[in-house]
Amino acid sequence: MSLIQLNLQGIRNLAPVDMAPSPQVNLIHGANGSGKTSLLEGIHILGMGRSFRTRQLKHAIQADAPHMTLYGRLSGDPEVALGLRRLRAERELELRLRGQKGVRLAELVDAMPLQLINPDAFRLLEGSPAGRREFMDWGVFHVKHEFLDAWKRARRAVKHRNALLRRGRITDAEMSVWEQELSESGERMDRLRHTWFSAFLPVFEETLARLIGVDSLGLRYARGWDVKRSLAEVLKAGRESDQQMGFTQQGPQRADLRIRVGKQPAIEVLSRGQQKLVVSALKLAQGRLLESSVGRRCIYLIDDLPAELDAKHRALFCELLEQMQCQMFITSVDPDVLSRIWQAPTRLKMFHVKQDDQGIGRLSVDG
Numbered sequence: 001m002s003l004i005q006l007n008l009q010g011i012r013n014l015a016p017v018d019m020a021p022s023p024q025v026n027l028i029h030g031a032n033g034s035g036k037t038s039l040l041e042g043i044h045i046l047g048m049g050r051s052f053r054t055r056q057l058k059h060a061i062q063a064d065a066p067h068m069t070l071y072g073r074l075s076g077d078p079e080v081a082l083g084l085r086r087l088r089a090e091r092e093l094e095l096r097l098r099g100q101k102g103v104r105l106a107e108l109v110d111a112m113p114l115q116l117i118n119p120d121a122f123r124l125l126e127g128s129p130a131g132r133r134e135f136m137d138w139g140v141f142h143v144k145h146e147f148l149d150a151w152k153r154a155r156r157a158v159k160h161r162n163a164l165l166r167r168g169r170i171t172d173a174e175m176s177v178w179e180q181e182l183s184e185s186g187e188r189m190d191r192l193r194h195t196w197f198s199a200f201l202p203v204f205e206e207t208l209a210r211l212i213g214v215d216s217l218g219l220r221y222a223r224g225w226d227v228k229r230s231l232a233e234v235l236k237a238g239r240e241s242d243q244q245m246g247f248t249q250q251g252p253q254r255a256d257l258r259i260r261v262g263k264q265p266a267i268e269v270l271s272r273g274q275q276k277l278v279v280s281a282l283k284l285a286q287g288r289l290l291e292s293s294v295g296r297r298c299i300y301l302i303d304d305l306p307a308e309l310d311a312k313h314r315a316l317f318c319e320l321l322e323q324m325q326c327q328m329f330i331t332s333v334d335p336d337v338l339s340r341i342w343q344a345p346t347r348l349k350m351f352h353v354k355q356d357d358q359g360i361g362r363l364s365v366d367g
């Protein structure tokens with residue numbers, strides 16, 4: 001599955017984009033500030049309903065434009081058309097999928113699995129567990145859609161339980177309702193995450209070995225509560241302490257992927273460069289597992305790769321991507337450092353983004 005047509009209107013500084021990408025490598029180059037990241041951002045918004053640069057989508061709408069309108073066509077039999085429009089004045093997204101209006105965001109996300117690799121993603125190990133949870137849940141969702149329902153139920157239950165905790169005087173009956181809901185959905189999330197993790201681990205280890213050798217690096221899934229007790233027990237026993245803290249301290253909302261070298265957290269031992277390679281392996285393994293488990297290929301959005309990896313590891317990383325036969329959009333200030341990596345028969349298309357004197361970025365095909 002790959003994007004065979006892409007139209008972006010009203011994104012950041014970009015003039016309307018009408019692009020026919022290569023099913024494999026798309027290299028987007030241009031000076032700083034020309035609009036390369038904005039192009040990736042447009043694809044990301046189309047596939048995820050949110051930006052990776054801002055929490056408020058309206059900031060990604062072109063200054064003075066009334067809306068952003070994004071459209072893509074995905075290869076397949078039949079082809080899949082997806083569209084997203086966001087008016088400046090309205091928070092609601094208008095989504096379209098296969099000619100249908102009013103679809104849910106999860107359907108769009110499902111239609112176009114995306115993996116983003118940018119400077120923020122490279123900080124996955126040092127960042128909070130939320131980022132790693134999101135990473136893991138992407139994988140679980142794309143393999144098992146029922147995960148979304150459990151995730152939503154758990155999120156709602158945590159919200160209600162926290163509200164009760166902060167309210168002070170709480171009755172056992174009130175608390176039990178949300179604890180039961182949370183323990184049911186949380187246990188279900190744990191089973192699904194656990195199954196995903198068991199499949200993910202060997203793929204990750206194999207991928208990592210091809211990028212870099214790190215002795216005794218261990219990846220572990222932590223479910224977010226005591227392994228010896230059920231979530232129902234943990235919640236009940238933890239009420240008093242949770243009330244003091246003002247929030248639910250254990251549960252699926254605290255799950256994490258723990259990465260250690262020997263007994264120490266990886267971030268305390270690995271160099272920045274090594275950390276980036278571990279993150280690269282995580283990201284690539286995610287796509288490889290998707291392919292081997294459900295036979296789907298995700299699209300990789302990779303921002304400014306040469307700035308992140310050295311020449312040797314860049315080449316290894318690109319070789320892995322190439323073998324996965326995924327479609328990728330890679331940005332770079334300098335086109336030469338990347339274009340030489342790929343050779344026929346890999347289909348490489350190069351695009352150039354150039355800013356005009358009004359600051360508008362225009363995309364053109366090279367060659």
Ligand SMILES: Nc1ncnc2c1ncn2[C@@H]1O[C@H](COP(=O)(O)OP(=O)(O)O)[C@@H](O)[C@H]1O
Pocket residue numbers: 011012013014030031032033034035036037038039059060061062063361
């Ligand atoms: N909402 C907006 N409307 C118009 N231009 C914007 C908006 N937000 C950012 N820009 C401009 O878009 C340009 C492109 O940014 P970016 O895509 O990050 O460039 P690159 O990745 O090529 O360095 C920047 O010059 C920035 O000032």
Ligand SMILES: [Mg+2]
Pocket residue numbers: 036037038303304
């Ligand atoms: Mg950029």
